[in-house]
Each structure stands twice: as C-alpha cells, then as structure tokens.
Amino acid sequence: MQLGYFWSFFCFYATVFFLSLGLTDCALGGNETDRLALLEFKARITDPLGVMSSWNDSINFCLWQGVTCSHRHQRVTSLNLMSLQLAGSISPHIGNLSFLRELSLDNNSFSQEIPPEIGRLSRLQYLYLPNNSLSGGIPSNLSRCSNLIKFHVLNNQLFGEIPMEIGSLSKLTLFAVSGNNLTGAIPASFGNLSSLESLAAGENYFSGSIPNALGKLTTLRKLFLHINTFSGTIPPSIYNLSSLTDLYLAGNPFYPGSLPSNLGISLPHLRHLGMFQAQLIGSIPPSLSNASNLEVIQLQLNSLTGQVPTFGNSLGLQLFSIEYNFLGNGGASDLNFLSSLTNATNLRVLVAGDNNFGGMLPELIGNFSTTLEIMRFNDNHIVGNIPAGLQNLINLIVFLAPGNHLSGNIPTVIGELKNLQILSLSFNELSGHIPSSVGNLTNLYEVSLASNNLQGDIPSSLGNCQNLQKLDFSYNNLSGSIPAQVIGLSSLSIYLDLSHNRLSGVLPLQVGNLKNLNVLNVSKNMLSGEIPSTLGSCVMLEFIFMQGNLFQGPIPSSLSSLRGLQELDISNNNLSGEIPEFLGDLIYLQVLNLSYNNFEGVVPVGGVFKNASRTSVIGNSRLCGGTPEFHLPGCNFKHSKGKLSLTWKIVISTLSGLLCLILVLSSYFLFLTRKKRNEPASDFAENLHxxxxxxxxxxxxxxxxxxxxxxxxxxxxxxxxxxxxxxxxxxxxxxxxxxxxxxxxxxxxxxxxxxxxxxxxxxxxxxxxxxxxxxxxxxxxxxxxMANGSLEEWLHQKPTTEETQETPRSLNLLQRINVTIDVACALDYLHHQCETPIVHCDLKPSNVLLDNDMTGHVGDFGLARILSEATQDLPASRTSSVGVRGTVGYAAPEYGMGSEVSTAGDLYSYGILLLEMFTGKKPTNDIFKEGLNLHNFVRAALPDRMLEIVDPFLLQEIVQWENGGAGGCRVQKSLVSMLEIGVACSAELPHERRNISNVVAELQSIKNEFLGARGHRTITL
Structure with missing residues (x-):
C-alpha cells in the first residue's frame, strides 16, 4: 500500500516537472518568435539617426531601444519608436508579436499600407501611427483586435472607406483618422461603440449624412467631422450629447439649419465649438453663454443674424470668431457683447468683421486681456473715435477696422503697440495727422490708412519700420514732400501707394532702393522735377502710376531695365523729349499711357505701340508717325538740298547690306530649329490685358x-x-x-x-x-x-462610344520628351530663378496645358506657396485648417505627416508625372495596392523589363525603331533613362530626390541622344 502511494506521488510530481519543462520550451519558442519578428521589422526600416543600432545579438531583445517586455514571460508588450525619423514600411511580421499591447510609431516617415496582419494581435490596446505617410485602406480585420482602446492614424494618406466591422470594437475610446483621404460614409455601426470618447474624422472626403446613430454615444466627448463633404441636416441628437467638450462640424455643405436654442444647456461641458461655414441661419442662442468652459467659438462664414449674446461666464474664452455673417442691425447697442469679453483673461483672437454692427468701439476694449493678438472689426458700420485704451493691448499683432465710419484722430498711443504687424484703418473718416509714433511699430508688415481725411506730412519716422512690405496712404489730403526715409525702405516689396494726395517736391533718388517693389503709385499729387534715373533699379516693378503730377524732362533711359513692367502711366505731366524706342521692347508691357505731355518726334511702332487701344499718346501735339490708329500726321525728315551726302549713302548702304545678311542668317537658323519653341506667342500677346x-x-x-x-x-x-x-x-x-x-x-x-x-x-x-x-x-x-487641352486628356482618353467616334490620339515619344522638358524648365524657374522660390504644390497632368505647338505650360497655382519668410501667413484666427496635401497619388509622402512645403515636394510630383507619361498608368490605378505604387512598379522593371511597363501607345513606335537597326537600341536607352529620372525624382525621402536644374540638363541630353537615334532611320513621328 505504501509503495502504491509512493508511486502515485512520484508520477504526479514527475508529470508536473515535465509539464513545466514543456512550458519553458514553449516560452523560449515564443521569445525567439518575438526576436525574429523585431529583426524583420528592422529590416524594412531606414534609420538615419541610428537609434536601432542596439537591435543586435549583443544584448537581449527586451533591452533594445523602444522595446518593452513582460516580466513573467519575457514577451514583447510594447514597441514605442516615436519621432525618430524612421522611414520604410511596417513589416507584416509585426503580427507575430502576439503579446503586443502597444504599437507607437508616431511622427516618422513610414509609408505603404497598414499590414492586415495587425489583426492577429488580439491583445493590442493602443495603435498609434499618426504623422506618417501610410497609404492604402484601414484593414477590415482590425476588428479582431477586440481589446483595442485607441486607434490613432491622423495625417497620413489613407484612402478608401472605413470598414463597418470597426463598429464591433466595444472597448474603443479613440478613433482618430483626420487628415487623410478617406471617402464614403461614417458607418452607422459606429453607434455601437459604447465606450467611444473621441471620434476625429475631419479633413477627409467623407460624404452622405452624418449617421443618426452617433447620438447614442453617451460617452462621446470630442467629435471632429469638419472639412468634409457631408450633406443633409445635422442630426439633432448630436446636440444632446451632454458629455461633449469639442464639437467641430465646420466646412460641410449641410442644408441650412439653426443652432438649437438650448445649446449651452444641453452641452454644458462644451469647450470648443467649430461651426464655421456650416450653412447656419438664425441667431446665436443666448444659452450658449451657460457653457462656462468655452475656449473656442468659431461661427464665421455663415448667415447668422440678430444680436450677439453676452459671454460673461466664459472666463476661459481664447478665440471668438463671428465674421462673415449678418449679425447686428447697425444700432448703437450692437457691440454691447464686447463688455462681457473683458472677463476672458486668455482671449487671443477677436474677429467680428463683415457684419452689420453699428455703434461705437467702447473704451473698455482697453480692458481686454493683454494676451489679445488679433482684433478685426472690418466692414461694419461702426462710428466714433478709436479708443485710446487700445494702448493697453501690448501683444496685439493685427488690428483691422477698415470699411467703417470711424472719425477723429489716430491716437498717438498706437505707438505703444510694439508687436503690431498689420494696421488697417482704410475707408473711414479719420482726420488730423498721422502720428509720428507710428514709427515705433518696428514690426509692421502692412499699414493701410487709405481713403480717409488725413492731413499733414508723411512722418519720416516710418523709416524705422524695416519690415514694412505694404504701405497705402492713398486718397487723403497729405502734403509736404515724400520723406527719403520712407521711399527708400528696401523692405517694401508688394505695393507703395501714395496716390491722390497733395504731396509736392521731387521723387527722391532713394526710390531706387525699392528693388523688390511690385507696384508704385504716386499719381494725382503735385510732384515735380525729373523722373529719377534710379527708378530703373527697381527691377521687380510691374506697375508704375505717376500720372497727374508736374514731372518734367525726358523719360530716363534706365527704365529699359524694367523688363517685367506691365503697366506704365505717366500721363498729365510736363514730360518732354522723344518717346524712347525701348518702351516697345518691353515684352510684358500691356498698357502705356503717355497722354497730355510735351513729347515730340516719331512714335515707335513695336511692342505695345502696335495696338492703339492699349497705348495712349493724345495731347502731345508734336508727335508724328506710329500706327494709323493713332491718327497722327506723317513724319517729314528734311535733308540739306534734299539729297544725302556720299558719306551717308555709303554708311546706309553698308548697314543695309549687313542687316540683310543678318536677316538671312537668322531666317536660316530659325528654319533649322523648332518653330516658336522659345518665343512667346506674338499674336496672342497682341490681345493681352x-x-x-x-x-x-x-x-x-x-x-x-x-x-x-x-x-x-x-x-x-x-x-x-x-x-x-x-x-x-x-x-x-x-x-x-x-x-x-x-x-x-x-x-x-x-x-x-x-x-x-x-x-x-x-x-x-x-x-x-x-x-x-x-x-x-x-x-x-x-x-x-490652350488649344490642345491638358496633358491628362492626351494620356487618358475617354473610351470611344457609338455617339463619339473619335480617332484615338496620343503623344509620340518625342512629344512626351519635349513636354517633360517644358515642365522641368517651369519648375526650375519657380524654384531657382524667381526672386522668392515658389512651390506649386499640385503638379499633375490635368494642370499641364498644351498650346498649338504642343508646348507644355504649367497652370493652376491655387495651392502654390511662396517660400519667402516675409510672405508666410501671419497668425490665423482659427485653430484648424486644411494642410497643403496636393492631389492623392501626386502629393509628396512627407506632406502626409505634416512636413513643411518644400521644392522637394514638387520634385516628387514631377517624378510621378513623368512615370505616368511613359507608362500610361495613373498613380491611383487599381493595380497599385498592397504596398505596390507607381514608383516601385517602374523601379522593379528597370532596365530589363522596360517594354513590359511602357505605355502601349509607344510600343508600336518602339518596334519601328527596332526594325530600323542601330537606332532602336539608342531609343530604348533613352526611354530607360527617362524612367530612371522619374524614379529618382519620386524617391520616398526628400533628400534622395534629384535637383531640378540637373534634371533639365539630363533631359536635354536624353533628347539630343534620341534625336541622334533618329538619324539612323526616318519614321513618321
């Protein structure tokens, strides 16, 4: 019996021992799986900072940077590699980290898709992938991550619809997909996300109605659906989510609707209300003031009416924007609500322009918080003086009140606003002198006091404002001379307008300092003396208005340097001498007014003088010649005894012979070169302006x-x-x-x-x-x-139908090479030859237009950005905006993670455009999924499989070259070289892309090689 008990205990403990050995073996196997998965993850990553150098066999993988393991099983539970400049793709082997609870790859440059293998991570709770360049869709099998709490993929390039299966994640508290390219509707299944606290889906392309089911999310605190294409009405149930702190439905084409009267009561915890451009009508509900936690109110760009309620309970208010509505009725009490805003000790932005407000600006605005930076009351019906209390707002950056009925003097205390950058008081009824204290505002970028009743001198102290780019004092009663300190402000680059005053004296020589100025307007004054020759140094001038003064003497020859001049008006002066020929050589000059002066002699016939509708010379009685439309008498040239001397005959004969020879050689040269390739369309230029x-x-x-x-x-x-x-x-x-x-x-x-x-x-x-x-x-x-439409139309024609039996058309190889050179030259000019670099931001085939000669012209500058610091946007009045992303497929990957606009972004778009031109495939083609894109598609085929990916329209032409012998090899080599340039320009990382100037040179070399190949065989191109 004892032996039996002993044997039983022995068997039991032996079993436990061997089972424990088995468990240990399993754990060791799991550890090895984790280690191999991490190494596979590393293998797909570019690591410029070397932060993953510790990921090697010298230490246990649980000690690798960014890796956290559980103490018990030594399995990976967290992978945190935030903000380390990592690039590459997320390895599918991430799905083997079966104990993973957190994956954080924020603020890097990861691209391609979110691997669907993440759906195998049943323990995953936190998935953070914002500010990368991820594309593809949201994996539907993410719904298998039943423990997922937070899903954060803001600012990527994801597209497609949100899978309805996401609605099964009952533990989800955060779903953030803003700043992507997602489409479709918000799934009604989201009403089942009973734990959801934050839904961020703004700045996408969602459509349809906002699902009523969202009203069931009683735990929801933040709802961001702004800047999409939602239509229909805003579900009333949204306004009953009492837990909401942030509500952003702005920038959607809803049906007109009003804010509920009990808004501030039903949403007592509201902090941020973003309802700008949401088709709102009716009034601002007074109950909104009950939401005492309000920090941001954005109701601009609607059709709201009535009086603005007080917000005395909103002590934490920081941004209050109600511009572009119909608020107020022009009465004295319209601005009473301002008194309640003095309690907002953190107020930074107050924007109430473009309404119907009447009354006076109260003195109590001086009691606003000193944190106030932007204050706008433009285009209302406000009367009275500018309050002297304004001086207390020492951090004010922008003060705009044009388009009102303000009167009295500009208070001298305005000089206390040392941080002021923009001051605009135009179109009011202000009088008195411009205070010299304005010269204390050394950060001024723009000052506009136009259309008032200001008198006296222009204060020379303005010369202290070395950052000033825009100055407009037009339509006043200013007198005295123009201070040299002001006219010599080299920072002035956009416009200087002193017109319609009573200024006298000469135009100072210091005007030559305005080398970057675009518009100079000193018209309708009493300026005298000669036009200073230093004006020719202002090489960026496009518009000069000097009419209605007392200028005298000739037009200075130095103005021939103004090659970009588009309009010149020097009429109604006392100018004399001959009209210089160089005015006809200024190819961009569109309007020229020389009327009512004392000019004499022959009117030129070239350039702007060819069209009398754009050139005026009336009121100059001693002019002759010109085009018949001027109706001037012919010119009679008298010579001694009516005959030319022998010397003059010899000189004229010699010059005539040389001229003929030059014309013959020029004609022959033009015959050999491509007609009009580098010349502006002269016929078209005749009809400008x-x-x-x-x-x-x-x-x-x-x-x-x-x-x-x-x-x-x-x-x-x-x-x-x-x-x-x-x-x-x-x-x-x-x-x-x-x-x-x-x-x-x-x-x-x-x-x-x-x-x-x-x-x-x-x-x-x-x-x-x-x-x-x-x-x-x-x-x-x-x-x-552009007679030949867009490049898009030539690359991707609509299928021929019975109704439209059109002959298929396509660009041949030489035409495509020429267009790529045209576009590259345009980018080279924008990036390197402009005074300030310009980034196009939306380069694609539909924005490249073709003229009669099939010359490419880059158009649509609606998203363009000028890189000069001085022209960057000043502080905006709203907290969210659409980032510059360009068009899906063409926008640079780094833009998806919030990177600044750069010329490298245009290079990426150009590379994709080039690849599309020679493969005939759009970057959004259906074949590009599961990590494959146009860049990788071409790169994998070069050089050996080039013919497999080339546009079918080009294959027949290539076959002709092949049949022609030696030239065929050179043509194929040219085509491979073109595709290699496209691949290099569309590299994932910005610093790896080609310089556009080098690209132009390479393309020209390829073209020359191609033309050399044509010498081996003649075919029809």
Missing amino acids: LMVSYHSLSKATDGFSLANLIGAGSFGSVYKGILDQSGMAFAVKVFTLVRHGASRSFTAECEALRNIRHRNLIKILTVCSSVDYQGNDFKALVYEF
Whole structure:
C-alpha cells in the first residue's frame, strides 16, 4: 500500500516537472518568435539617426531601444519608436508579436499600407501611427483586435472607406483618422461603440449624412467631422450629447439649419465649438453663454443674424470668431457683447468683421486681456473715435477696422503697440495727422490708412519700420514732400501707394532702393522735377502710376531695365523729349499711357505701340508717325538740298547690306530649329490685358454654359470664352466661392502668378472680382487659351462610344520628351530663378496645358506657396485648417505627416508625372495596392523589363525603331533613362530626390541622344 502511494506521488510530481519543462520550451519558442519578428521589422526600416543600432545579438531583445517586455514571460508588450525619423514600411511580421499591447510609431516617415496582419494581435490596446505617410485602406480585420482602446492614424494618406466591422470594437475610446483621404460614409455601426470618447474624422472626403446613430454615444466627448463633404441636416441628437467638450462640424455643405436654442444647456461641458461655414441661419442662442468652459467659438462664414449674446461666464474664452455673417442691425447697442469679453483673461483672437454692427468701439476694449493678438472689426458700420485704451493691448499683432465710419484722430498711443504687424484703418473718416509714433511699430508688415481725411506730412519716422512690405496712404489730403526715409525702405516689396494726395517736391533718388517693389503709385499729387534715373533699379516693378503730377524732362533711359513692367502711366505731366524706342521692347508691357505731355518726334511702332487701344499718346501735339490708329500726321525728315551726302549713302548702304545678311542668317537658323519653341506667342500677346467685367465674361461664355465648360476642379470650373470685339479665345476659371478654401485659392493664385513669367507657365491675362447678376461675389481668373487641352486628356482618353467616334490620339515619344522638358524648365524657374522660390504644390497632368505647338505650360497655382519668410501667413484666427496635401497619388509622402512645403515636394510630383507619361498608368490605378505604387512598379522593371511597363501607345513606335537597326537600341536607352529620372525624382525621402536644374540638363541630353537615334532611320513621328 505504501509503495502504491509512493508511486502515485512520484508520477504526479514527475508529470508536473515535465509539464513545466514543456512550458519553458514553449516560452523560449515564443521569445525567439518575438526576436525574429523585431529583426524583420528592422529590416524594412531606414534609420538615419541610428537609434536601432542596439537591435543586435549583443544584448537581449527586451533591452533594445523602444522595446518593452513582460516580466513573467519575457514577451514583447510594447514597441514605442516615436519621432525618430524612421522611414520604410511596417513589416507584416509585426503580427507575430502576439503579446503586443502597444504599437507607437508616431511622427516618422513610414509609408505603404497598414499590414492586415495587425489583426492577429488580439491583445493590442493602443495603435498609434499618426504623422506618417501610410497609404492604402484601414484593414477590415482590425476588428479582431477586440481589446483595442485607441486607434490613432491622423495625417497620413489613407484612402478608401472605413470598414463597418470597426463598429464591433466595444472597448474603443479613440478613433482618430483626420487628415487623410478617406471617402464614403461614417458607418452607422459606429453607434455601437459604447465606450467611444473621441471620434476625429475631419479633413477627409467623407460624404452622405452624418449617421443618426452617433447620438447614442453617451460617452462621446470630442467629435471632429469638419472639412468634409457631408450633406443633409445635422442630426439633432448630436446636440444632446451632454458629455461633449469639442464639437467641430465646420466646412460641410449641410442644408441650412439653426443652432438649437438650448445649446449651452444641453452641452454644458462644451469647450470648443467649430461651426464655421456650416450653412447656419438664425441667431446665436443666448444659452450658449451657460457653457462656462468655452475656449473656442468659431461661427464665421455663415448667415447668422440678430444680436450677439453676452459671454460673461466664459472666463476661459481664447478665440471668438463671428465674421462673415449678418449679425447686428447697425444700432448703437450692437457691440454691447464686447463688455462681457473683458472677463476672458486668455482671449487671443477677436474677429467680428463683415457684419452689420453699428455703434461705437467702447473704451473698455482697453480692458481686454493683454494676451489679445488679433482684433478685426472690418466692414461694419461702426462710428466714433478709436479708443485710446487700445494702448493697453501690448501683444496685439493685427488690428483691422477698415470699411467703417470711424472719425477723429489716430491716437498717438498706437505707438505703444510694439508687436503690431498689420494696421488697417482704410475707408473711414479719420482726420488730423498721422502720428509720428507710428514709427515705433518696428514690426509692421502692412499699414493701410487709405481713403480717409488725413492731413499733414508723411512722418519720416516710418523709416524705422524695416519690415514694412505694404504701405497705402492713398486718397487723403497729405502734403509736404515724400520723406527719403520712407521711399527708400528696401523692405517694401508688394505695393507703395501714395496716390491722390497733395504731396509736392521731387521723387527722391532713394526710390531706387525699392528693388523688390511690385507696384508704385504716386499719381494725382503735385510732384515735380525729373523722373529719377534710379527708378530703373527697381527691377521687380510691374506697375508704375505717376500720372497727374508736374514731372518734367525726358523719360530716363534706365527704365529699359524694367523688363517685367506691365503697366506704365505717366500721363498729365510736363514730360518732354522723344518717346524712347525701348518702351516697345518691353515684352510684358500691356498698357502705356503717355497722354497730355510735351513729347515730340516719331512714335515707335513695336511692342505695345502696335495696338492703339492699349497705348495712349493724345495731347502731345508734336508727335508724328506710329500706327494709323493713332491718327497722327506723317513724319517729314528734311535733308540739306534734299539729297544725302556720299558719306551717308555709303554708311546706309553698308548697314543695309549687313542687316540683310543678318536677316538671312537668322531666317536660316530659325528654319533649322523648332518653330516658336522659345518665343512667346506674338499674336496672342497682341490681345493681352483685357479689362473684363462679369457681364463680358458671361457674354463671352454664353452665360457660362455647359457647352463651353472645358474643365472642373476642387474650387471652380473652367470655361472657354470668345470676345466679340476681337474674336480672341481665352479660358476663364470661375471660383466656386461657397466651397471652403476657394477664396484662399483665388488669392494664392493671384499672388503667385503676378510675380512670375516664363514660357512654360500659363499666363494670366486679367482678374475679375465683382458680383454676378444675383449680387453674389464673383471671382475669376482669365488665362491664355490652350488649344490642345491638358496633358491628362492626351494620356487618358475617354473610351470611344457609338455617339463619339473619335480617332484615338496620343503623344509620340518625342512629344512626351519635349513636354517633360517644358515642365522641368517651369519648375526650375519657380524654384531657382524667381526672386522668392515658389512651390506649386499640385503638379499633375490635368494642370499641364498644351498650346498649338504642343508646348507644355504649367497652370493652376491655387495651392502654390511662396517660400519667402516675409510672405508666410501671419497668425490665423482659427485653430484648424486644411494642410497643403496636393492631389492623392501626386502629393509628396512627407506632406502626409505634416512636413513643411518644400521644392522637394514638387520634385516628387514631377517624378510621378513623368512615370505616368511613359507608362500610361495613373498613380491611383487599381493595380497599385498592397504596398505596390507607381514608383516601385517602374523601379522593379528597370532596365530589363522596360517594354513590359511602357505605355502601349509607344510600343508600336518602339518596334519601328527596332526594325530600323542601330537606332532602336539608342531609343530604348533613352526611354530607360527617362524612367530612371522619374524614379529618382519620386524617391520616398526628400533628400534622395534629384535637383531640378540637373534634371533639365539630363533631359536635354536624353533628347539630343534620341534625336541622334533618329538619324539612323526616318519614321513618321
């Protein structure tokens, strides 16, 4: 019996011992799986900082940087590699880390897709991947991560729809996908996420209605659905989520609706209310003041009416924006709400412009918090003086109150605002002198006091404002001379407008310091003396207005240096001498007014003088010649005894012979080179500077009919127009101003295009900013008409149908090479040859237009950015905005993680465009998924499998070259070289991309090699 018990205990403990050995073996096997998975993860990563150098066999993998293991099993539970400049893709082997609870790869440059193998991580609780360049969709099997608490992928390049299976993650508290390219609707299954506290899906392309089911999320605190394309009405149930602290539904085309009257009661914990451009009507509910935790109120760009309630309980208010509404009724009590804002001790932004506010600015604005940085009351009906208490706002950066009825003097205490950068008080009824204390505002970037009743001298102390770029004192009663200190401010680069005053004396020689100035307007004054020759140093000038003064003497020859001059008006002066020939050589000069002076002699016939509708010489009685449209007498040249001397005959004969020889050689040279390749279209230039109105554009486009529609984009539509008076064709881009960002796009395009000119850039003819027949704002840009449409249309034609039996057309190899050179030259000019570098930000085939000669012109500068620090945006009034991402497939990967705009981003877009041109495949083609993209597709095929990926339209041409013998090899080599450039330009990391100047040189070399190959065999191209 005892032996039996002994044997039983022995068997029991032996079993336990061997089982423990087995468990240990299993644990060891799991450890090895984790180690190998980490090494596979490392193998796909570029590590410029060397932070993963510790990931080797010298130490246990649980001690590797960023790795955390459990104490009991020594299994990986956390992988945290935030902000380490890592790049590459996330390895599918991440799915083997079966004990992983946290994966944090924030703020790196990871690309390609989120591996679906993550769905195997059943213990995963925290998945943080924001600010990377991840693409592809959200894996549907993520729903298997049943313990997932937080999913954070902000600012990537994810696309596709949100899988409805996500609605099964009952423990999910955070779902953040803002700043991607996601589409479709928000799944109704999200109403089942009973633990959800934050839903961030702003700045995507979601559509449809906001699901009513979201009203069931009683734990929801933050809801961000701003800047999408949601339609329908805002579900009332959203306003009953009493736990909400942040509500952003702005920038969606909802049906017009009002804010509920009990908003502040039903949402008592509200901190941030972002409802700008949300089609709101009605009034601001007074109950909103009950939400005592409010920090941000953004209600701008709606149709709100009535009085603004007080916000005395909102002590923490930081941003209050109600501009572009219809608030107020012009009465004295409209601004009473301002008194309640003095309790907001952290107020930074107060924006109330473009409303119907009347009354006076109260003295108590001096009691606002000293944290206030931006204050705007522009375009209202405000009367009275500017409060002297303004001096207390020592951190004020922007003060705008133009377009009101302010009167009295500008208070001298304004000089206390040492941080002020923008001061605009134009279009008021201010009087008195401009205080000299304005010279204390050394951070001023822009000052505008136009259209008031100001008197006295321009204070010379303004010369202290060394950052000033815009100065407008026009339409006042200013007198005295122009201070040399002001006219010599070299920082002035955008405009200087002193017109319509009573200024006297000479234009100081220091005007030559304005080397970067774009517009100079000193018209309608009493200035005298000669036009200073130093004006020729202002090489960036495009517009000069000096009419209506007492200037005398000749036009200085130094003005011939102003090669970018577009408009010159020196009419109604006492100028004399001959009209210089160089004015006809300024190829961009569109308008010239020389009328009512004392000019004499022959009127030139070249350039701007060819068209009398753009040139005025009336009121100069001693002029002769010119085009017949000037109706001037012919010129009679008298010579001694009516005959030329023998010496003059010999000289004239010799010069004539040389001239003939030069003309013959020039004609022969032009015959051998590509016609008009490097010349502007002279016929087209004859019709520049059309002064058009809304009526003219509507008539020219047949009421903007669909028959004349030639394109559409995010912010507007493009129509073809024909002017009756000249029969000239043009393209007009009409901006859809109700679309969020359209006005900003219009401004950006104007800002970029007015400072650039190049044969490979689309040329803007004029701008129309008016109202349509319904009284709505109307903004449009008028361009040259490109007869051959866009590169997109040539690369990707619509399929032929029975109704449209069109002959297929395509670009041949030489044409494609030429277009790639054209686009590269345009980028080289924008990046390296402009005074300040310009980044296009949206380069793609639809933005490359082709003229009659198939020359490429880069257009659509609506997203362009000028890299000069001085022209960067000043502090904005709202806390969220759409980042510059360009177009899906063409936008640089680094933009998806919030990187600053750079020329390297354009290089990426150019590389993708080049690859698309020669493969015929869009970067968004259906074949590009599961980690494959156009860049990798081409790179993997070069050089041996080049013919497998080339555009089928080019194959027949290549076969012809092959049949031709030796030339075929050189053509294939040229094509491989082109594709290699595209691959190099579209590299994942910005610093690995080619320099565009080098690319231009390489492309030209490839073209020469290709043309050399043509010598081996002649085929029809």
